[in-house]
Every structure is written in C-alpha cells, then in structure tokens.
Amino acid sequence: MKPFTYVRAADPVEAAREAAGHPGARFIAGGTNLLDLMKVQVETPGHLIDINKLGLDKIEKTSDGGLRIGALVRNTDLAADKRVRRDYGVLTRALVSGASGQLRNKATTAGNLLQRTRCAYFYDISKPCNKRKPGSGCAAIGGFSRSLAILGTSDACIATHPSDMAVAMRLLDATIETVNPDGASRAIPIADFHKLPGSTPHIETALAPGELITGVVLPRPLGGKHIYRKVRDRASYAFALISVAAVIGPDGQRFAFGGVAAKPWRVEAAEKLKGMEAIAASVTLGAATTEQNAFKLTLLKRTLGAVLVEAKA
Amino acid sequence: MEIEGISDEGSDGMTRRSVLAAGAMTATLSATPSLEAKPLPKSDAPQLTKVDLNVNGKRQTLSLDPRTTLLDTLREHLHLTGTKKGCDHGQCGACTVIVEGRRINSCLTLAVMHDGDAVTTIEGLGTPEDLHPMQKAFVVHDGYQCGYCTPGQICSAVAVLEEIKAGVPSHASEDLLDIAYSDDEVRERMSGNICRCAAYPNIVAAIRDVAGESKA
Numbered sequence: 001m002k003p004f005t006y007v008r009a010a011d012p013v014e015a016a017r018e019a020a021g022h023p024g025a026r027f028i029a030g031g032t033n034l035l036d037l038m039k040v041q042v043e044t045p046g047h048l049i050d051i052n053k054l055g056l057d058k059i060e061k062t063s064d065g066g067l068r069i070g071a072l073v074r075n076t077d078l079a080a081d082k083r084v085r086r087d088y089g090v091l092t093r094a095l096v097s098g099a100s101g102q103l104r105n106k107a108t109t110a111g112n113l114l115q116r117t118r119c120a121y122f123y124d125i126s127k128p129c130n131k132r133k134p135g136s137g138c139a140a141i142g143g144f145s146r147s148l149a150i151l152g153t154s155d156a157c158i159a160t161h162p163s164d165m166a167v168a169m170r171l172l173d174a175t176i177e178t179v180n181p182d183g184a185s186r187a188i189p190i191a192d193f194h195k196l197p198g199s200t201p202h203i204e205t206a207l208a209p210g211e212l213i214t215g216v217v218l219p220r221p222l223g224g225k226h227i228y229r230k231v232r233d234r235a236s237y238a239f240a241l242i243s244v245a246a247v248i249g250p251d252g253q254r255f256a257f258g259g260v261a262a263k264p265w266r267v268e269a270a271e272k273l274k275g276m277e278a279i280a281a282s283v284t285l286g287a288a289t290t291e292q293n294a295f296k297l298t299l300l301k302r303t304l305g306a307v308l309v310e311a312k313a
Numbered sequence: 314m315e316i317e318g319i320s321d322e323g324s325d326g327m328t329r330r331s332v333l334a335a336g337a338m339t340a341t342l343s344a345t346p347s348l349e350a351k352p353l354p355k356s357d358a359p360q361l362t363k364v365d366l367n368v369n370g371k372r373q374t375l376s377l378d379p380r381t382t383l384l385d386t387l388r389e390h391l392h393l394t395g396t397k398k399g400c401d402h403g404q405c406g407a408c409t410v411i412v413e414g415r416r417i418n419s420c421l422t423l424a425v426m427h428d429g430d431a432v433t434t435i436e437g438l439g440t441p442e443d444l445h446p447m448q449k450a451f452v453v454h455d456g457y458q459c460g461y462c463t464p465g466q467i468c469s470a471v472a473v474l475e476e477i478k479a480g481v482p483s484h485a486s487e488d489l490l491d492i493a494y495s496d497d498e499v500r501e502r503m504s505g506n507i508c509r510c511a512a513y514p515n516i517v518a519a520i521r522d523v524a525g526e527s528k529a
Contacts, residue, residue: 236501
C-alpha cells in the first residue's frame with residue numbers, strides 16, 4: 001500500500017470539504033473494495049477520510065411512505081431490516097446474493113453503489129486499462145471478456161458494474177442524496193447516477209469532486225411479487241454473469257438487469273411488452289458482444305424466462 | 314515495506330523511530346567511512362495514529378502506521394497468531410474475527426478504523442483447557458485437516474449461529490420473514506470461508522451439533 005495520511009471526519013460537510021481540499025483523497029467506510037484495490041495499487045489515495053463516525057446509519061420512514069437509508073447502513077442491516085424484507089423483498093434478495101457474510105457486515109449502502117468493476121485488466125496494473133489509466137487502451141476487448149458487458153459499451157471499455165444491490169435499487173427507482181463541500185445537498189435519480197463509459201470510462205458516476213453520498217431514498221413500496229435471480233459460476237459468493245431483478249404484480253411489471261453493463265440496466269419500454277422473447281429483444285437492443293460473452297444474450301433471455309415462470313407460481 | 318512498530322510511549326520514552334535515529338548516530342560515529350549511514354529523510358516517516366482496541370477483553374493502546382490492517386495488528390503487533398493470513402484480499406475467510414459482535418475479514422479493514430472497538434479472536438473464544446463449544450465440536454467432528462482455515466471457520470461459525478438467531482436472512486432463506494436453522498443455511502452463510510482440504514461436511518456437522526440440531 002502507498003502511504004497516505006488519515007483523518008476521521010465528524011460531520012458530512014466537513015468530510016466533503018476535507019476531500020475537496022485534498023485532490024486524490026478517498027472516503028473510507030467499509031473499505032472492503034477500496035483497501036483491496038489499494039493493496040494492488042490500483043487505488044493510491046494520498047489521503048483517507050474515515051467517515052464511519054458520521055452517523056448516517058439509520059433507516060427511517062419518509063413522509064410519503066418510502067424509506068431513507070443512511071449511506072453507512074451496512075449491507076447486512078439493510079437486508080435484515082423488517083420493513084425492507086417485507087416491502088422491498090427484491091432489495092433484500094439482491095443484497096444477500098452478493099459477497100459473503102463477512103463482507104456484508106462491513107460493506108455500506110453508499111460503498112456498494114460506488115463499487116469498482118471486477119474486470120481482471122482493471123486490477124492488473126501491468127495491462128492497459130482506460131478506466132484505471134485514461135488513454136492507455138483496453139486489454140479486455142480482445143482479451144478475457146467472458147464476464148464483461150454486452151450493453152452500453154464503447155471502444156474504450158467493456159467493464160460491468162458488479163453490484164447486485166444497485167440493480168434492485170434501479171428497479172425501485174431509488175434516489176441518491178449527497179452533500180457538497182459548500183454544504184449544498186442534491187438528489188440524483190439512480191438512473192442518472194452511474195455513467196456509461198463512452199470515451200471517459202474513468203468517470204463512473206455523477207458525483208462531483210468532494211461530493212459525499214449521505215443516503216438513498218426508496219419511494220413507497222411496489223406491490224406484487226419481488227424476485228431477484230442471479231446466475232453465476234458458483235452457487236454462492238460470486239459476481240453475476242447475469243442477474244434479473246423483477247417486481248411483477250397487478251399494476252404492471254418492472255425488470256432491471258445486472259452483469260450486462262457499466263450500470264444497472266433497465267429499459268422501461270420493454271416493460272410494456274409480453275413474454276420472454278419480446279422483452280429480452282427489447283432489453284438487449286443494440287447489444288455488442290465479444291466471442292466470449294455472446295452467451296450472455298441467451299442467458300439473459302432464459303434467466304428472464306425463469307423469472308416470468310417464478311412470478312406465475 | 315517496513316511498517317513502523319509499536320511506539321511504547323510512556324514506558325521508557327523511546328519510540329522505535331528514536332531508537333533508529335540513535336542507531337544511525339552510533340553508526341556514523343563508529344563505522345568506516347564507506348559504511349556511513351544517513352538518517353532517514355523526514356518525508357519518508359510514516360504518520361502514526363493512536364488506536365485503542367479491546368482485544369479479547371484486554372485493552373490495547375497502539376500507535377500504528379494507518380496502513381496497518383486489523384489482521385496485521387493482531388498478528389504482528391499483538392502476537393495473536395491464531396488469526397491467519399490466507400489470501401489477504403477478503404476471499405478466503407482465514408482472517409475472520411468478531412468485531413463488535415460481527416464477523417468481518419480482518420485483512421480488509423484498517424486497525425485505525427476500529428478505535429474503541431471490541432475484537433474477539435480465536436484466542437478469546439476459548440483456551441486449550443476450556444474450549445468454546447464450537448471449538449470442541451470441530452474437534453469431535455474432525456472439522457479440519459491442515460487446520461489453517463480453522464480459526465476463521467470457527468469465528469465465522471459462532472457468528473453464523475448468532476445471525477440465524479437474530480433473523481438475518483441469507484440467499485438460502487426461502488421465507489425472508491421466517492429465518493430458521495438448516496444445513497443449507499449454514500452452507501450458504503459459510504461460503505466466505507474456504508477450506509482447501511475440503512472438510513466441509515464435517516464443518517457443517519460441527520455447526521449443526523452446536524446449534525442443537527440433528528441431521529436432516
């Protein structure tokens with residue numbers, strides 16, 4: 001690990017200011033992804049701002065019947081919250097399908113949204129990667145790409161976003177609340193939060209320098225059947241090759257997909273359609289595959305099919 | 314990379330750095346010119362951060378390079394070598410300890426992030442004379458071969474049974490609102506602890522025994 005200076009922040013605006021005042025600084029909460037990356041020197045922050053003492057660890061009801069989840073609520077606590085289990089089952093299902101028990105005990109809500117890709121070339125500092133080192137090239141295109149993206153890709157990057165939680169939050173139309181170094185706060189719809197790579201794959205989110213996530217707001221619950229189906233290489237503790245989050249009920253259907261793009265993938269127009277073939281065709285419109293990951297088109301369709309069957313059961 | 318040791322502030326007033334500086338001074342005075350040592354440039358000196366930990370019921374005050382993981386703190390600074398370093402990337406679970414009642418990977422967290430926290434390692438669960446029920450069950454059911462992953466397996470297993478009791482759901486839970494013991498629950502919840510000897514069936518048997526369940 002490269003040396004860094006370390007401070008513990010006492011309130012959110014102070015933390016944001018501290019970050020703005022130290023270019024290259026990073027917030028640290030759970031640390032499960034950041035420290036992993038620091039050990040292999042993919043991340044080399046000169047300054048770490050520990051935000052674990054900021055509070056921001058509550059789950060509260062909002063005035064319109066939704067939930068506000070503090071940025072520092074641990075994945076285990078979010079998955080285990082009675083209201084989440086009862087009213088947002090797809091979110092609990094997504095959370096417990098990710099990582100291990102030890103990691104979920106540490107990982108936070110905001111940190112999960114900000115997870116970095118697990119593309120092997122992003123981790124391998126001997127290889128070019130436009131996300132890690134802008135302009136250096138992409139070793140994944142033409143390299144080992146079996147697990148990588150098929151939608152929203154560019155000539156610069158085919159990385160996927162690894163989160164399961166974010167896929168469920170995209171389905172639920174969550175809003176991400178932040179605070180800026182000047183004390184101003186803003187709310188970002190999750191649909192606009194993660195960025196597609198284009199020619200700037202190193203820019204992954206809508207966050208400005210120093211901007212700190214304070215919480216995530218879920219709108220009031222959606223009735224219907226909540227399903228999260230994840231297909232991976234092991235039965236447990238592996239990233240998704242394909243995942244499908246769904247809420248299907250009398251008021252309609254929603255689908256969001258993981259393992260396919262640099263952001264949770266949702267095509268609202270497809271939700272008006274009926275049947276696996278039509279929905280999958282609409283969702284994967286414009287897909288660009290490599291020889292190694294072309295199987296994901298079929299896998300997405302069939303996983304969706306399994307979800308539609310499960311919804312009827 | 315050399316990591317600054319415990320500074321022992323207050324015992325004899327000598328920090329490790331001052332010992333190094335004194336050593337360098339001695340070398341300058343006595344060595345032949347070709348071996349002349351220079352003091353380390355100041356910019357290379359790591360920032361040291363004070364941390365209070367409660368480890369297995371004992372208060373420990375340390376002054377650490379902030380890069381020091383909780384795992385390295387336990388093993389290298391407190392000499393509690395029961396906790397093992399496997400992958401050092403949170404993938405194998407050998408480093409699992411219980412912090413503030415929760416199992417975590419001690420390799421993926423910095424000690425300075427745990428100021429004031431209570432840490433339980435395998436040494437704090439039981440002793441050779443007075444084993445924790447989970448330790449005893451691992452012996453009875455032969456829940457290991459080489460034993461390297463065992464401290465992490467046992468810390469994880471103790472916490473897993475608490476999680477099931479507390480109603481924390483898992484990927485194996487059929488009903489999210491009704492969490493109960495099953496071997497499937499144990500297998501899913503223990504997936505963050507790898508055993509290369511593949512003692513898995515006996516590990517599940519040990520945990521089942523402590524949970525007071527019989528084989529389904």
